[in-house]
Amino acid sequence: MTTTDLWDRYRSHLCIVEALDLRVDVSRMHFPAGFMDRMATPMAHAFDAMATLEKGAIANPDEDRMVGHYWLRAPELAPRPALSSAIIETRERIADFARDVHAGTIRPQRADRFEHVLVIGIGGSALGPQFVADALATRDDPMRAHFFDNTDPDGMARVIARLGEALERTLTVVISKSGGTAETRNGMLFARRAYERAGLDFARHAVAITGDGSDLDRTASASGWLERFPMWDWVGGRASVLAAVGLLPAALQGFDVDALLDGAREMDVATRRHEVASNPAALLALMWHHAGDGRGTKDMVVLPYADRLLLFSRYLQQLVMESLGKERDLDGNVVHQGMSVYGNKGSTDQHAYVQQLRDGVNNFFVTFIHVLHDGDGDPLEVEPDVRIGDYLTGFLLGTRAALFDADRESITITVPDVRERSIGALIALYERAVGLYATLVGVNAYDQPGVEAGKRAAGSVLELQKALLDALRADPAPRSAAELARAAGRPDHIEQSWTILEHLAANGRLERSGSGPDGARYRVS
């Protein structure tokens, strides 16, 4: 293909969302002639399914739930007035709360003003807020965000140590829909102890975002936390970044929440169009289908050329993989669907693995994200007529060309800047693309049945630990993992017992003599 042919292909397929100054270019995907026509009927079906979902149908059949994240930025579309009012009222309460916190009307126990926000959450309760915080933070924000997003006590201790005396000026936001997420509960207990050790009343520094009536909701209510905000069962965790989960931290950091929502709303308008050529989400969904043959055979490598978009791929890992990675289709057939996502940022990742992308195994397609605005700083010319940011554009175009020359496919998304409207637009673009693609391949994008098995198994590990500790206390003689598994009534779980015992011994909770799975003997100190 000559560069002139390419230019024609580029122009004819370029999708521009004028209201957002956002563009999607699929000219470097090798979809064959006739592909768009062939996909017209499945795509029409996907549009219909999406329209039905937006009207409030039970779009998540496994959990018997509506799927309403599109209403968050267009409350008038919610199928019941009570839902519309709940959305509007929550937005207003968030704005009021953030204003009062910034003004010092809502203030910490021992200081004038909250200057930090510690968000405790995991999965959808952390990835969206982390992405937005990293994308939009500036030095002049009224509050700075920190996160507990795991159940690693060392990680929590490090965050608390970094806060240091600023803990007394830190507002903690605990986020869990069910209120029963173990990692988040543990983080909350760790934070509470830190406040107490600093002589502070945790309740006077705490806010909950949770489902109505959950354990967390009751705790927050009974202990008199500063405020509670809702998580609704019709908003999935991975789509909650534009609900209170994402909006409250964003508002506290001083970001323009209305612009975030507005960007998403505009993108929703664009992605409701039934003409594929002018619908950027439909184009993405079709390109994913083409690239991975509708079976996820290619990885999605996400390369934004902007430091502020570093966490976008981590956010997308959940949105894409948890939505699409399903054992069965909607008819119950075993399909093992999905699409793997990775990537950090360009040009940095060029120096890490473009070697493989260009020369190695061709098991991916790239999504480049080009940011037109170089940021508000004073530009630096490093050569005549060349500024530092020109190199970002140069490397993006250069890598895109080098991959194309080597027969590697890529999509390029162009956004005007990394500000609230563009972030809202990117979020909404991928939410819709995932929803449309899920219909194309026939899976439920809104459940996650596969995550329970690991949690249940983890629970049984903790039960086994308790049984082992009881058995150890009952008899002070040194015993092997096999003997202790037997004594704990779990003779078939020697391997897990050995790992648990090694972990306990490494933390000074047992004495160990000997070593190795057969040689080690354990007793309580």
Added chain:
Amino acid sequence: MTTTDLWDRYRSHLCIVEALDLRVDVSRMHFPAGFMDRMATPMAHAFDAMATLEKGAIANPDEDRMVGHYWLRAPELAPRPALSSAIIETRERIADFARDVHAGTIRPQRADRFEHVLVIGIGGSALGPQFVADALATRDDPMRAHFFDNTDPDGMARVIARLGEALERTLTVVISKSGGTAETRNGMLFARRAYERAGLDFARHAVAITGDGSDLDRTASASGWLERFPMWDWVGGRASVLAAVGLLPAALQGFDVDALLDGAREMDVATRRHEVASNPAALLALMWHHAGDGRGTKDMVVLPYADRLLLFSRYLQQLVMESLGKERDLDGNVVHQGMSVYGNKGSTDQHAYVQQLRDGVNNFFVTFIHVLHDGDGDPLEVEPDVRIGDYLTGFLLGTRAALFDADRESITITVPDVRERSIGALIALYERAVGLYATLVGVNAYDQPGVEAGKRAAGSVLELQKALLDALRADPAPRSAAELARAAGRPDHIEQSWTILEHLAANGRLERSGSGPDGARYRVS
């Protein structure tokens, strides 16, 4: 397989490196009976190739270079006394320099002591130092690390803004082997401007790590920078974390550099063993070969259950993908080898994409990393006999079991803690595994011929930009991208011209009227 059978399989294959208290478990990989025997001859060949490499042969034939990163922690193995002395002398100079900086003997222009280190580098000159910094940093370190790892002016401005007045207590380390890496040169110029604007002499705050005689070396020498440390042509960028590239930032942050090296040295001893069962690197290489059929058909998902190991997978992306992702094998046959790497940390990633791993497309194997020690903080019991860190172990074992039940493969590496020795050991483990695997599949692990094409193409984009700006200045009439491409003498590059013009317009360097690839007209302001 019953749990008893599994326990037997676990015990019989468990590889323990006693000196490091490190274990590799491959029992959850479904390699068939006879696999180890079948691979014995190719593995023996890989051991031989590695021994030849360690003796100083030209192991990187494309670049006619020795591959000497194993000598960095065992200088007595270097094939020439001059190399041994260079390694030992550089280590001593690093230790002396860090001691003098900490003592304030080497001090900034306008303050008593350096308290921050700004590392400017990309690829191998950033990923290792970033991984080590994030893994080992504590609040009590004498210096805190910051990074420029890209050519994004907005990202650089953010780092400088965060430093604020602390810039006067910041030592900048510029790392580039060739001294000509554009991103790093740009970062250096940006940092220099920031110092100058603060009324500071950059040279009095700057150190170079670079090849002898490079542009950067000459600049640093001519401008009287504080110090210069070497990068040798026999240490590849992606293996330079235990050369000055990684050791100087580590020493400045107060990490135990000797323990880092010692951990790597011990691992080298263990991974030189010719008995596969007791060689953890050989086991990893064989499992990768089994999983991906020697063709990289499975992605490597790296899940350390520890916040401090979050950046390990980013580090491994370069080490694994740049080493293995090759078009041709050593005989010149087109093979398109490689292995994709992604992952962040557990249990966090469980809430992002374990849904897909368990139920979805089976295109991966997991490497769990279990850290036995929960950290030095005061433990918190959240239920009787259950501490916060027990949940990490529980989730790891639970997810491992749930994946195994769903026929998904995994390796588990256990390390005693996240301290210097263990970090050095992990680095050396993967360096050796990548080297052995490369021989198994017949590729050169030490070159990166595919990265030049993108850089060259980027250079031509910047040339095109200059030509467009010249053409714009020559005629004030508004013109289209097509017209300007012609006027710039590049009529075949309309598409790149349009993207460049849009980028220039978005940053106020051109005036644009109209919109779209055909409609937009540009002129200089």
